[in-house]
Amino acid sequence: MMMQLNVLKEEISNGKLDNRFYEVYGAKTNLDELKTRLNKLVNSYEAAFGSDAEVGLFTAPGRTEICGNHTDHQHGCVLAGAIDLDAIACAAPNGTNTVRIKSEGYPEIVIDINDFEIKTDEKETSAALVRGVDARITQLGYDVKGFNAVISSTVLGGSGLSSSAAYEVLIGVIFNSLFCDGKLTAVQIAQIGQYAENVYFGKPCGLMDQLASSVGGMVAIDFEDTENPIVKKIDYDFAKSGYSLCIIDSGADHADLTDDYAAIPREMKAVAAHFGKDYLRQVDEDKFWSEIKNIRKQTGDRAVLRAIHFFADHKHVGEQVAALENKDFNAFLSCVTRSGHSSAERLQNIYCTTRPEQQAVTLTIETAHKLLAGKGAVRVHGGGFAGTVQAYVPNGTEEQFKNGMEAVIGEGCCHFLNIRPQGGVALV
Incomplete structure (x- = not known):
């Protein structure tokens, strides 16, 4: 559900979206802090890209590994959980073939969605992740277009909470919502993120981090068949x-x-x-x-x-x-x-x-x-x-x-x- 910026700001502040926030973040979430953060994000989008377009808000969490330490790369089982630190985005289609992303403290990312070439100078950068997600979704047959986005994250790099997976999943969710009619599953979005990290970012990684971020809650994952991992959401109120x-x-x-x-x-x-x-x-x-x-x-x-x-x-x-x-x-x-x-x-x-x-x-x-x-x-x-x-x-x-x-x-x-x-x- 996309909204005009002024309507979105009003609904964040007046409580109309509170139930939705609790659904996503859990009963313990600090709503005042979340609303302040979201309003800052929306204002940053308006300053960067103007107020004409209808926009959406998107989120992808970091993860904590709960059990299964170094078992995933041997096709074993793991237990992981999504956490309430996350990467958030305010985004909208821009009617072009260019993705423009502004993140606090980082240079603007500008990606031609039709350029799928793996670029050496992009290795280990966010731009590589965006290009990789775009390339893989296009390979799957979806007609993606350009968008504008402002991104902010509380999942700090080097924190052991999978900031890169949260970023990959967030980009996947934006593409899925704006151009794929929501048809990509949580598992597919995780696999797309893994592809981007392995092939474009240049870092070998398993699938646990992306799955935990994409699926949410507490999840048990069996990697016996890594192409089709068995994902079981655990019904437990931590x-x-x-x-x-x-x-x-x-x-x-x-x-x-x-x-x-x-x-x-x-x-x-x-x-x-x-x-x-x-x-x-x-x-x-x-x-x-x-x-x-x-x-x-x-x-x-x-x-x-x-x-x-x-x-x-x-x-x-x-x-x-x-x-x-x-x-x-x-x-x-x-x-x-x-x-x-x-x-x-x-x-x-x-x-x-x-x-x-x-x-x-x-x-x-x-x-x-x-x-x-x-x-x-x-x-x-x-x-x-x-x-x-x-x-x-x-x-x-x-x-x-x-x-x-x-x-x-x-x-x-x-x-x-x-x-x-x-x-x-x-x-x-």
């Missing part, structure tokens, strides 16, 4: 759990971690290759254990331990889903703890082996354990080695936990988030 989700920035140095990240799938695949398979999902766990002596000789011990982690964490996903569906949050927290230990001890992605004196993630985890005092749960979050830690903090203790973490790790390290019900959508 707001009623009695706990708050906190993502803690460890402050660890992200530099030169490519080799550490790349070694995980490489070593897991080396174990799979022992059995003539491409991925660990194809390997029978009992056969793995019966062959472990020979595998050690072939791959080394760390690869074996990382394979053990895959088999364990793949099963942890099913256990966590069952706990949530049974409304047993204590069982869920117990599984979070086991999964976190597996990441630390088997997967070994909580510090960089070339800089063992720097262990900010490990220290962050131990500080959180101390403050939680046996309650809640804590684990490494996402890819690991640097970046963020995930904690489940009992309601009513958030301020005490935050103060304790900041005293050790640094001011502003704690980010309390909510799981939001909906993924990438048109708000209006």
Whole structure:
């Protein structure tokens, strides 16, 4: 439902859209903050492109990985959730073959929608993502046109909350709403985003981040068939759990971690290759254990331990889903703890082996354990080695936990988030 700018501003402010905002962002959302942000976005659009066109508002959330640490690239299962930090856009068709996007703090993006060439100078830029999404949707047979947009995001780059996936999904949602009659499914939009990131942006990535952003809520994803992943939305109201989700920035140095990240799938695949398979999902766990002596000789011990982690964490996903569906949050927290230990001890992605004196993630985890005092749960979050830690903090203790973490790790390290019900959508 597109609106004139003045009508949209009025409806944001007078409460007519409040129910829609709660539907998308969840009952815990701060409406005053959201409305201020949306009004600023609409005003920025008007300043950039004028007030003549009817516009729409679009949103795509960041994501938190809940379980399945480094299981997706082995075609395993993961559990993830959309969060209430998001990328938002005010956009409208412009009647040309050019996409124009203005984002706060970044140069304007100008893309010819008929130019699908992969450009070296666009690698690892937002322009590459827009071009890639445009190219893939066109390949699927849709007649897309140009649009104007202003974009703002609270999913900060390098936060471990998948800012790039939120951006890709947002662009996909805009194209889908404006030119595809909403026919693209959430899974298709996620796959389009993955294509753009892999082929145009130049970064190999799985599909978990895009799916979590696109589908919304809490989702269990089975990647056995990566072309057709099985996506199951989990019916659980996290707001009623009695706990708050906190993502803690460890402050660890992200530099030169490519080799550490790349070694995980490489070593897991080396174990799979022992059995003539491409991925660990194809390997029978009992056969793995019966062959472990020979595998050690072939791959080394760390690869074996990382394979053990895959088999364990793949099963942890099913256990966590069952706990949530049974409304047993204590069982869920117990599984979070086991999964976190597996990441630390088997997967070994909580510090960089070339800089063992720097262990900010490990220290962050131990500080959180101390403050939680046996309650809640804590684990490494996402890819690991640097970046963020995930904690489940009992309601009513958030301020005490935050103060304790900041005293050790640094001011502003704690980010309390909510799981939001909906993924990438048109708000209006």
